[in-house]
Amino acid sequence: MGEIRLHMFTSNINCSNNTPFLPQKDLLPAFYMNNSNAQPHRSRLNLAASAFFTTILAIILPIIVAGCAAQTGAVSAKPNPISTGLPAVPAAIAPQMGAGAAGSATNRAPQPQQIPAAPLGPRPKVLIIATGGTIAGAQEQPGTTGAYRAGSLTAEQIIASVPELPRYADVESEQFSNVASTAITPAQWIALSRRINKVLSERKDLAGVVVTHGTDRLEETAFFLYLTIRSDKPVVVVGAQHPATGLSPDGPINLLGAVRTAASTAAVGKGVMVVMDDRIISARETRKNYQRVGGFSGGDMGLLGVVASSGVEFFFAPVRKHGSQSEFDLAGVDSVLPRVELTFSYPGGTGVTFDTLPAAVVVATTGFTRAEGTSYQALRRKGVVVATAFPSGDNVTAVGGGEGGPPAGATSATSATSATGANGGRGGAGGAGATGTAAGTASGSAIDQPPLPPQVTVQHLTPQKARILMMVALTKTHDPRELQKIFLQY
Ligand code: ASP
Numbered sequence: 001m002g003e004i005r006l007h008m009f010t011s012n013i014n015c016s017n018n019t020p021f022l023p024q025k026d027l028l029p030a031f032y033m034n035n036s037n038a039q040p041h042r043s044r045l046n047l048a049a050s051a052f053f054t055t056i057l058a059i060i061l062p063i064i065v066a067g068c069a070a071q072t073g074a075v076s077a078k079p080n081p082i083s084t085g086l087p088a089v090p091a092a093i094a095p096q097m098g099a100g101a102a103g104s105a106t107n108r109a110p111q112p113q114q115i116p117a118a119p120l121g122p123r124p125k126v127l128i129i130a131t132g133g134t135i136a137g138a139q140e141q142p143g144t145t146g147a148y149r150a151g152s153l154t155a156e157q158i159i160a161s162v163p164e165l166p167r168y169a170d171v172e173s174e175q176f177s178n179v180a181s182t183a184i185t186p187a188q189w190i191a192l193s194r195r196i197n198k199v200l201s202e203r204k205d206l207a208g209v210v211v212t213h214g215t216d217r218l219e220e221t222a223f224f225l226y227l228t229i230r231s232d233k234p235v236v237v238v239g240a241q242h243p244a245t246g247l248s249p250d251g252p253i254n255l256l257g258a259v260r261t262a263a264s265t266a267a268v269g270k271g272v273m274v275v276m277d278d279r280i281i282s283a284r285e286t287r288k289n290y291q292r293v294g295g296f297s298g299g300d301m302g303l304l305g306v307v308a309s310s311g312v313e314f315f316f317a318p319v320r321k322h323g324s325q326s327e328f329d330l331a332g333v334d335s336v337l338p339r340v341e342l343t344f345s346y347p348g349g350t351g352v353t354f355d356t357l358p359a360a361v362v363v364a365t366t367g368f369t370r371a372e373g374t375s376y377q378a379l380r381r382k383g384v385v386v387a388t389a390f391p392s393g394d395n396v397t398a399v400g401g402g403e404g405g406p407p408a409g410a411t412s413a414t415s416a417t418s419a420t421g422a423n424g425g426r427g428g429a430g431g432a433g434a435t436g437t438a439a440g441t442a443s444g445s446a447i448d449q450p451p452l453p454p455q456v457t458v459q460h461l462t463p464q465k466a467r468i469l470m471m472v473a474l475t476k477t478h479d480p481r482e483l484q485k486i487f488l489q490y
Contacts, residue, residue, distance in 0.1 A: 124207035124263035126169040127199060128255075129192070130155035131221075132179040133214025135251035137243025148243040150180035150214055158212060158244060162252045162259075169207070169263040181214025181221070181239075186471065187335045189224040194330055200231040208234035208262030212255065215239040215288055215296075218274065222283035223465045226272035227472050227490060228330050232323045234267035237274050237283065241293050250277070250293050257307035264312040270304055271322035280305040282318045284490075287393065287462060300394045301460070321489045328472050338474035340467045344391070351375020359478065360385035360470045364463035366395075380453045385480050387470060387487070388455060393462030454480045456487055 130136060132151025136158055139148040155173035165171050176192060177184075196209050213221055222237040229235050238258035240251030258275040261267050272283040276296040285298040298304075305314035321327075338359035343352050345365030351372040352361070361379060365388050368376065376386045389395075458466040466487075473486040 120166060120170075123166070123168065123170045125203075125205050126171050126208055126210055126259050126262045127203075127206055128155055128159060128171055128173040128210045128212065128259070129176045129195070130158060130173060130212045131177045131181070131184065131188075131192070131214070133181050133212065133216075133218075133239050134243050135212050135214075135238065135240035135255070136178060137240070137246070139243050139246040142245040143247055145247050148246060150243070151178040153244050154178070155212070158251065158255060161244060161249075162256050164256055165259055168256075168260045171259060176211075179214075181217035184214070184217050184221060186224075186337050189221055189228075190330055190333065190335050190337070192221070193225055193228040196225065196229055196235060197231065197330070200229070200233050200235075206233065207265075208236065208267065210255070210258045210262045211235065211237045212251075212258075213237050213239050215241060215291070218296075219283070219286045219288060219462075220464060220468060222272055222274050222286055223468050224472070226283035226322055227326060227469060228328045229272055230324055230326050230329065232269045234262045234264065234270060235272045236262045236267075237272065238276065241291060241295060253278075260307055261312050266305075266312055266314050269317070269323060270314065271318050273304060275307060278307045279303050280307065280312070280314070284318060284320065284322070284461070284465070299392075326490075327476065330475075333475050337471040340470045340474070342463055342467045345369070345372050352379075357382060357384050359474050360387065362387045362389055362458070362463050362467045362470055364389055364391040366390060376455075377452065380455065381449070383453070383478075385453070385470070385474070385478065385483060386455050387458050387466055387483075389458035389461060389463040389466040391463060393465065394460060396460045397457050454484070456480055456484050458487055461487075 134148070134150050136153040136155075137148045137150045138152035140146055155175050159165060159171060159173055174195075176195065177188065192211070196211075200206060200209065211221070211225070218237055218239045225235055225237065236258040238254050240249060240254055242249045242251070244251050254276055257278050257280075261273060261275050261280055267273065267280075270280075270282070274281045274283055274286040274296060277294050279296065279298075280303060281296065281298040282301070282304050285301040287297060287299055289295050289297055302316070304316050304318070305312065307313075340360045340362060341352075341354070341358045343361055343363050345363055345368055347369070349369050349372045351368075352375060357379070361376070361384055363372075363376065363386065365372075380386050456470075461469065469487060469490055470483070473483050473490075476486070477483060
């Protein structure tokens with residue numbers, strides 16, 4: 001007869017508070033023989049019963065162990081599949097959150113589990129620069145889906161919520177600001193870009209930089225950095241859709257993915273990226289489609305790669321100018337960028353007028369009305385650069401003039417009449433209407449006019465990103481032909 005001693009199991013599954021979490025007789029009545037002397041820790045089972053018993057234990061043992069871990073905060077010493085080849089996570093890297101900016105007892109982040117200590121070897125160094133946003137958001141009633149205040153937790157508090165970070169990187173942090181991203185201004189873009197350029201040029205030991213940011217303006221800041229960070233080291237911008245102290249915060253997993261990406265040698269030369277929901281997206285293409293988890297995408301251009309449990313995996317690389325190829329040096333730039341307005345074209349639209357003329361206007365349009373054409377042409381005559389971009393940002397207009405050349409419509413500075421139907425024509429990718437119609441319909445008196453400065457056609461950029469490229473490009477030139485070249489390169 002076989003004999004199984006239950007204490008073999010119970011002794012291994014005692015919780016640290018000594019509460020026996022064991023298969024007691026009342027829990028497992030079927031395990032006991034019809035033996036009035038049967039004791040929980042010393043039971044004789046017949047062979048037939050033992051097979052059944054073993055099967056049942058195989059099922060319940062993991063549940064029991066999980067129960068213990070949940071009670072004590074302990075984590076199994078068994079190797080974690082994702083830690084293979086990587087150092088384990090040290091203890092005491094998960095200090096209490098919720099102190100400081102959000103430190104009231106009712107305003108605390110979920111407590112991360114303590115993970116046993118282990119020596120850590122050399123790991124890539126990553127600097128986390130925190131700017132605020134929902135990823136640093138504190139819920140009025142923690143653990144709920146209710147109202148919260150973005151930009152409440154500090155960089156250290158956000159980092160403390162991700163005990164796994166040290167497994168992948170030696171993390172440092174800086175608090176750049178702590179605001180909702182709607183409060184981020186172009187002046188702050190410049191300051192942030194300067195800071196990152198400085199630290200990447202001075203700190204050869206840094207593998208990369210992560211910027212935590214609100215999601216409302218995340219794609220704009222990321223694209224500005226994409227254009228102006230003149231380094232090939234990875235810079236990753238990350239946010240969250242759920243606040244740090246709310247129900248199911250996504251910030252911790254997003255931050256982990258961002259740090260893993262910034263620490264990855266595979267990310268070198270890929271430009272500024274956004275990591276959300278394990279997706280690695282070029283900052284040039286990133287867009288916030290909706291305010292829910294999974295709301296960030298790269299539109300038609302898709303993802304550069306993914307953060308997988310096995311590692312950071314890239315499938316594509318951006319080929320437009322970025323990083324060390326960028327010509328946009330902010331060193332000599334004032335903290336005020338040239339003013340660029342963003343307008344919409346719509347049925348019945350009549351265009352815009354300004355009391356004080358901006359340097360440029362980006363118009364979100366698929367084609368001007370007659371009146372809009374007249375209005376924007378008048379602005380061009382006054383020296384305002386006019387650029388057109390599809391509202392979707394997904395259009396690639398057939399820009400004329402050959403590779404890298406100016407658009408067909410734009411080259412004809414002599415007369416608006418010649419621009420009718422130009423810039424790719426109706427047979428082109430569909431963006432022609434904006435330029436061609438604008439110029440062509442307003443051409444009546446063009447013969448007596450000085451040459452009309454060409455219009456800039458935007459390829460595959462959202463209007464709000466086209467505005468940012470225009471602001472940056474205007475620090476180099478105000479010539480629409482040169483600006484068009486820049487728009488074809490970045
Ligand atoms: N209002 C927040 C912000 O942009 C939204 C977010 O982070 O998701 O800062």
